[in-house]
Amino acid sequence: MPPKYHVLSVLVENRAGVLARVSALFARRGYNIYSLAVAPTDDERFSRITVVVDVEQAPLEQVVKQLNKLIHVIKISELDPRDSVERELMLVTVKAPAEVRGQIIELIGVFDGRIIDVGHDELALSLDEHPERLDDLEDLLRPFGIIDLQRTGRVALPKLERS
Amino acid sequence: MNTNGGQALIKSLELEGVEVIFGLPGGAILPVYDPILDSPIRHVLVRHEQGAGHMAEGFAHATGRPGVAMVTSGPGATNIVTPLADAYMDSIPMVVITGQVPLPSIGTDAFQECDTVGITRGVTKHNELVTRAEDIPMAIRQAFHIATTGRPGPVLVDIPKDIVDPMNPASAMNWHWPTDADVSSSMPGYKPTTKGHPKKIKEAAVLIATARQPVIYAGGGILKARAAEALRELAELTGIPVVTTLMARGAFPDDHELCLGMPGMHGNYTAVTAMQQADLLIALGSRFDDRVTGKLDGFAPGAKIIHVDIDPAELGKVRRPDVPIVGDCRLVIEEIIKALNALGGQQSRMDITPWRQQVSGWQEQYPLVYEQSQDGDLLKPQYVLEQLRDRSPADTIVASGVGQHQMWTSQYWKFNYPYTWVNSGGLGTMGFSVPAAIGAKVGRPDRTVWAVDGDGCFQMTAQELVTAATERIPVKIAILNNAYLGMVRQWQEMFYEERYSEVYLSPDLPDYVKWAEAMGCIALRVESPDEVGPAIDKANEINDRPVVLEFRTDASEKVFPMVSPGTTNDQIDVGPLQNGLGR
Numbered sequence: 001m002p003p004k005y006h007v008l009s010v011l012v013e014n015r016a017g018v019l020a021r022v023s024a025l026f027a028r029r030g031y032n033i034y035s036l037a038v039a040p041t042d043d044e045r046f047s048r049i050t051v052v053v054d055v056e057q058a059p060l061e062q063v064v065k066q067l068n069k070l071i072h073v074i075k076i077s078e079l080d081p082r083d084s085v086e087r088e089l090m091l092v093t094v095k096a097p098a099e100v101r102g103q104i105i106e107l108i109g110v111f112d113g114r115i116i117d118v119g120h121d122e123l124a125l126s127l128d129e130h131p132e133r134l135d136d137l138e139d140l141l142r143p144f145g146i147i148d149l150q151r152t153g154r155v156a157l158p159k160l161e162r163s
Numbered sequence: 164m165n166t167n168g169g170q171a172l173i174k175s176l177e178l179e180g181v182e183v184i185f186g187l188p189g190g191a192i193l194p195v196y197d198p199i200l201d202s203p204i205r206h207v208l209v210r211h212e213q214g215a216g217h218m219a220e221g222f223a224h225a226t227g228r229p230g231v232a233m234v235t236s237g238p239g240a241t242n243i244v245t246p247l248a249d250a251y252m253d254s255i256p257m258v259v260i261t262g263q264v265p266l267p268s269i270g271t272d273a274f275q276e277c278d279t280v281g282i283t284r285g286v287t288k289h290n291e292l293v294t295r296a297e298d299i300p301m302a303i304r305q306a307f308h309i310a311t312t313g314r315p316g317p318v319l320v321d322i323p324k325d326i327v328d329p330m331n332p333a334s335a336m337n338w339h340w341p342t343d344a345d346v347s348s349s350m351p352g353y354k355p356t357t358k359g360h361p362k363k364i365k366e367a368a369v370l371i372a373t374a375r376q377p378v379i380y381a382g383g384g385i386l387k388a389r390a391a392e393a394l395r396e397l398a399e400l401t402g403i404p405v406v407t408t409l410m411a412r413g414a415f416p417d418d419h420e421l422c423l424g425m426p427g428m429h430g431n432y433t434a435v436t437a438m439q440q441a442d443l444l445i446a447l448g449s450r451f452d453d454r455v456t457g458k459l460d461g462f463a464p465g466a467k468i469i470h471v472d473i474d475p476a477e478l479g480k481v482r483r484p485d486v487p488i489v490g491d492c493r494l495v496i497e498e499i500i501k502a503l504n505a506l507g508g509q510q511s512r513m514d515i516t517p518w519r520q521q522v523s524g525w526q527e528q529y530p531l532v533y534e535q536s537q538d539g540d541l542l543k544p545q546y547v548l549e550q551l552r553d554r555s556p557a558d559t560i561v562a563s564g565v566g567q568h569q570m571w572t573s574q575y576w577k578f579n580y581p582y583t584w585v586n587s588g589g590l591g592t593m594g595f596s597v598p599a600a601i602g603a604k605v606g607r608p609d610r611t612v613w614a615v616d617g618d619g620c621f622q623m624t625a626q627e628l629v630t631a632a633t634e635r636i637p638v639k640i641a642i643l644n645n646a647y648l649g650m651v652r653q654w655q656e657m658f659y660e661e662r663y664s665e666v667y668l669s670p671d672l673p674d675y676v677k678w679a680e681a682m683g684c685i686a687l688r689v690e691s692p693d694e695v696g697p698a699i700d701k702a703n704e705i706n707d708r709p710v711v712l713e714f715r716t717d718a719s720e721k722v723f724p725m726v727s728p729g730t731t732n733d734q735i736d737v738g739p740l741q742n743g744l745g746r
Contacts, residue, residue: 065475069476071288071352072352
């Protein structure tokens with residue numbers, strides 16, 4: 001994860017071409033989208049795009065204003081990681097010959113993840129957690145030999161107020 | 164099923180009040196062209212789709228109403244990309260209808276297929292591919308609403324052939340015309356803010372009342388908001404001098420004692436310097452364009468900024484304002500006037516007489532100047548423009564292309580009426596003037612319309628004079644033929660050690676008079692100063708066909724003043740005739 005990443009939560013109309021319009025505003029400025037998650041909200045006329053970008057604050061403000069000008073964008077909020085709850089799902093297939101299989105099973109247990117598929121010499125694991133916890137598990141699994149790994153990109157919502 | 168998509172499209176345009184479509188048919192848009200035969204809407208058949216787009220822009224510039232262009236798929240659509248980009252940069256309301264291959268063929272590399280919405284996404288305020296015939300009336304209503312409200316801009320509606328072709332069952336539909344309420348509820352994300360925030364308006368009034376050296380920095384937004392009257396009221400109430408940017412020429416009358424004219428790279432000394440030394444810039448519908456600010460960190464260093472714009476993205480984009488106000492320029496100016504009056508009238512405001520005197524001093528010391536040509540020399544472009552200005556009606560609409568001739572026109576014309584200046588500001592599109600002038604004349608047939616063009620620009624879009632001659636649209640074209648891409652030549656002379664690379668065009672090839680005559684125009688070549696006036700008078704008398712005057716002008720003439728690229732506005736070069744005068 002880059003150091004100065006920002007998480008934007010963009011509520012959009014759920015229709016063709018919206019994602020292209022949103023991503024084009026980052027692309028034309030040469031900003032890389034670090035991760036992206038899109039799905040309909042409870043009201044299926046709308047979708048929520050959670051986008052993580054590596055941009056300085058000042059250009060980000062301008063991008064947010066430009067995003068707001070898109071006809072199909074309803075609302076944009078920047079989610080400060082300190083004030084939001086974040087989750088991400090990771091699926092990973094890892095080499096698991098008999099001599100280390102126990103260690104891997106123990107590890108996924110520690111992380112509260114699950115084994116979702118079992119092969120002769122491989123295990124497929126899943127973990128939905130805070131993105132940094134996924135990073136940790138990824139680091140710990142790497143020495144065993146990661147065969148495939150897929151993350152969904154983070155989704156986030158503002159923390160609830162408690163006063 | 165009581166109609167089809169093609170008929171519904173034309174009926175929708177009629178109901179939106181469209182009087183004229185600029186366009187050129189082709190395979191995919193054919194079914195929409197058939198009902199045009201039965202419609203009261205006038206269609207102007209262009210010779211190149213770029214011409215259709217610029218005509219629609221010229222129409223919108225001159226009338227304030229959205230221009231409409233219609234072209235076919237593929238190359239028709241790509242040919243209109245430049246006008247879309249131009250209209251997007253200059254916030255021109257325009258609706259472009261493009262044909263598209265039938266829905267089942269999209270994505271198959273069909274004949275004359277291209278991804279029109281993909282290509283035009285970045286150069287339109289909005290675009291939409293319509294996929295059902297019954298959605299056409301709503302798509303058209305949305306397009307006009309988006310194009311004309313908030314910050315205006317171009318909207319493209321892409322129409323696949325099958326949903327408009329009566330031979331195809333996919334085109335069958337029941338007519339339904341959405342209400343205004345339907346339109347706004349169909350776009351929950353689109354609600355432009357028009358009323359300024361009362362607290363900010365009060366803050367703005369206080370800044371205005373306490374400024375010692377204020378300048379009103381009026382931009383194109385004044386014209387878009389129909390705010391010229393309100394601006395005049397504000398200026399006269401406060402006595403604050405007004406600069407009018409390239410996009411705002413005519414928004415405040417040039418003959419007004421408070422008008423300082425155009426600022427920027429080729430602005431006059433007073434406009435540029437007043438902004439530099441201001442302690443308050445009241446930016447109204449202007450966007451701190453790089454051609455206005457010069458090197459940004461040296462721009463108006465001591466000025467506080469009030470920035471009024473209907474587009475929130477403009478506030479703070481370039482220069483952070485002390486008082487940002489999102490809103491329609493006219494409404495906000497009217498509120499600022501009320502707030503100023505509430506502060507207690509003139510006695511409550513700072514006396515800016517010394518500032519006004521300083522500004523007048525600059526005006527006297529640094530007027531625009533040029534040296535008249537000697538007998539036998541080529542014409543001075545500035546002289547041609549002065550003659551054109553003085554011999555044409557005061558409310559003449561003037562279009563221009565892009566380059567030296569554009570700057571001279573902006574400098575030397577007296578714009579005393581709004582909506583009389585039609586030019587390509589942001590994008591800087593060479594070839595804009597001929598089609599834009601035609602569009603303006605279609606929109607304002609009661610006005611004299613002159614296009615001032617360069618020889619380079621003219622060669623890009625001249626074929627639209629065939630359109631003008633055929634359709635009896637009597638525009639007048641003044642070509643300042645200096646046989647060069649003049650502005651590029653000027654930069655090569657000044658910044659590339661006079662190494663002239665690929666800028667020479669030849670004065671005689673093409674033969675502009677023969678060419679214009681071949682296109683159905685009356686044409687005259689003008690070579691000496693004493694021929695200039697009579698030729699212009701003759702052109703102004705012709706009202707049944709287009710006229711082209713070719714003026715042979717001096718290529719060594721450069722546009723001054725000039726703020727060189729990369730320098731601050733303090734380093735303005737007033738030119739060889741005034742350099743050395745005490746500052």
